[in-house]
Amino acid sequence: MSCTAVTAHRAQLGEGPFWDVPTQALYWVNIAGKQALRLMGGHLQIWQLPEHVSAFIPCESGGALVTLSSGVYRLDLETEALTLLCVADPQPGNRGNEARCDARGRLWLGTMQNNIGEQGEDLPITRRSGGLFRIDADAQVTPLLQGLGIPNTLLWSEDGTQVHFGDSMDGTLYRHVIQEGGQLDPAQVWFGPHARGGPDGSAMDSQGYVWNARWDGSCLLRLTPDGAVERVIELPVSRPTSCVFGGPNLTTLYITSAASPLDHPLDGAVLAIEVDVPGKPCHRFAG
Template identity: 60%
Template sequence: MKWLPVCDQRFKLAEGPFWDHAHQALYWVDIAGFRALRLHAGKLSHWQFTEPVSAFIPTMTGDALVTLASGVHRLDLDSPSHQPVISLLCAADPVAGNRANEARCDRHGRLWLGTMQNNLDEEGGDLPIERRSGGLYRVDGDASVAPLLNGQGIVNTLVWPENDAAVLTADTLDGVIYRYPINQDHSLGEREVWAHEHSRGAPDGSAMDEDGFVWNARWGGGCLIRFAPDGSVDRVVELPVSHPTSCVFGGPDMTTLFVTSARPADGALELDGSVIQMKIGIKGMASHRFAG
């Protein structure tokens, strides 16, 4: 078996993969291309925005959430590709000049949203990161927002091990994945380093398998690292892309791993910027829709 692209398109910064098991559909975004995409029954659909979009997550009510630089919006999936109909759900991050980055829903359907200083210009080109102004927020089904963390660099990875007793989240600027206990009042406790720096790239997005192992995309490292439940390195999975950004389990039996990637301006590999897939024979945890 080998890694194969799910479609023939290449993207500037493919990210945020979500597997909708009920409809056997794959959702993802091109952050720097300002697009949300869905692959269903061999048909690729997209919605074009005028600002960065970092996640594309279906809801329990039949539409979808898109996390834009201007806030979390609901998207009418029946609206045209180049005139998407959106409505603001909430503006979770009050810091001017930030944008959404990592976003995943926990098993209760609550959206956890990590933000960062906006590093993209109006054409999707790179801007320097000059401050640690990002945060982590939880958005409940009623659109209420709970601030959880501030002073973050680049929030990446959101998985909930130990029956939701904790959350694992990376700060890519720090090069590590942190573990935060979740308190009875739903606040976060004192962090500890769960997975330390590694020579194979910086931690980006992750997926968790049913045994509690975390598959972490390594930005600039050309691989995934599978971390054991205690944060130790279990294995390194080589990839045909230089800048993997995130991953998600899917397919009919949840044993296919989908990996998104970015395409560098210079020295790109053939598959850089593609979304790739391979059946790996290990069952993963399901993606969760937004409860609102």
Template identity: 60%
Template sequence: MKWLPVCDQRFKLAEGPFWDHTHQALYWVDIAGFRALRLNEGKVCFWQFNEPVSAFIPTHAGDALVTLASGVYRLDLDSPSSQPALRLLCAADPVAGNRANEARCDRHGRLWLGTMQNNLDDQGGDLPLERRSGGLFRIDGQASVTPLLAGQGIVNTLLWPADGASVLTADTLDGVIYRYPIHADHSLGERQLWAAEHPRGAPDGSAMDAQGFVWNARWGGGCLIRFAPDGSVDRVIELPVGHPTSCVFGGPQMSTLFVTSARPAEGALELDGYVIQAQVGIEGMESHRFAG
């Protein structure tokens, strides 16, 4: 596979890619740079915040959600980059000192938000992780918040197999991906180990292809692992970045894979910190907008 940067900008912690199939646009964030970005028709636009932002997801109403450390906000996409117009949707996590991390919408347009202890200072510098205070929350189109899990380390990966009967989510501190059954009342059942630890890095964000296989970015592993629907390893896809953070399918045929990455302070590879893309020859599942 030939991996190329989507633009000439490099980031400290690019994350949360989202593909808008309708407008053929790519959304992502630089968590440590406090910035949300969109690539459309070869042009990169951005919105600058004063706190970490972990996800950037368009809505059916025409604006977008940004998950900031202080809460989930609606962003007016017509507002200027240096003065983004924000309106609070909800503050899902009541734990002081936490921040948003992984966030994806399910097929019903509900936002699932994973949180963690805030590990970034006011300038985006690293802080030590000292507690497992993260949670998982579900937010519907009317901004109603349902707590689902507590005591999480670093929530990453939020994917739903086609039958909608479960959710796959990783805890990067545990090094594994779990499966949680979804009950009829929408609560989560007892977790099951879905994908075990692997020597090629820790599980970060993921994308699902049309065959139900999961493409998982391996933090520190320099690769993606494609997991079969039963959680077994199907293949390892080598990358030109050492710290991939997440991925999403997109492009006109939904067969382009976009991969976000981080740039470490020392020992960075040439493409670390870029958002890269390649044709993978397999069709992926579309991203879902927020229903509100």
């Protein structure tokens, strides 16, 4: 599979790719650089934000959500004005990390102890203070999990009764049954530690297989619904961070990445590869 970088931009910590089907636009973030980015019609636009940002997701009502260190905000894409939607995690010293919307357009946000300094430098993680929260269109917040290290991967089964969720600190991807009332059953180990790096963000294809980015592993793993490795997709970056299906037929896989000590030329780029199975579409925030 041949990879190409979709822009010349290189992120210190690229993350959170989102493909917007109605506008055929790719959204992503540079967490450490405090940037929200959109590639639409071949034009790259960058919004510089006041805090670290972990997700950039368009809203049905216009504009987009950005998950900043101090809360979840609406961003007016024209004026760049920020309006606070909610503070999902009140724990001091935490920041948002993984964030995606389910099929009902509700935002699920995983948080963690902040590990990024003001200049983008690494800070040590000393506690498992993160949580998982659901934010409804009316900004109501529902806590779902606590005691998380580094939350990554949020994917739902076709019928919406299960969620795949990972903790990179454990090197493990879990599966939770979603109760009728919306709470989660205890975690079931779905895919444990693997020699090719740690689990980061993921995307799901139309066959229910999970494509998982492997931090420090220079690859993606395509995992069967039963949690077995079906294939390894080698990548020309040291630290792939997440992926999403996009393009007119949802057969282009966009992969975000981060800088690394190995300093490969494409580290920090967003890569694109054509794959043989289409993916599932992303969902905008319902509010």
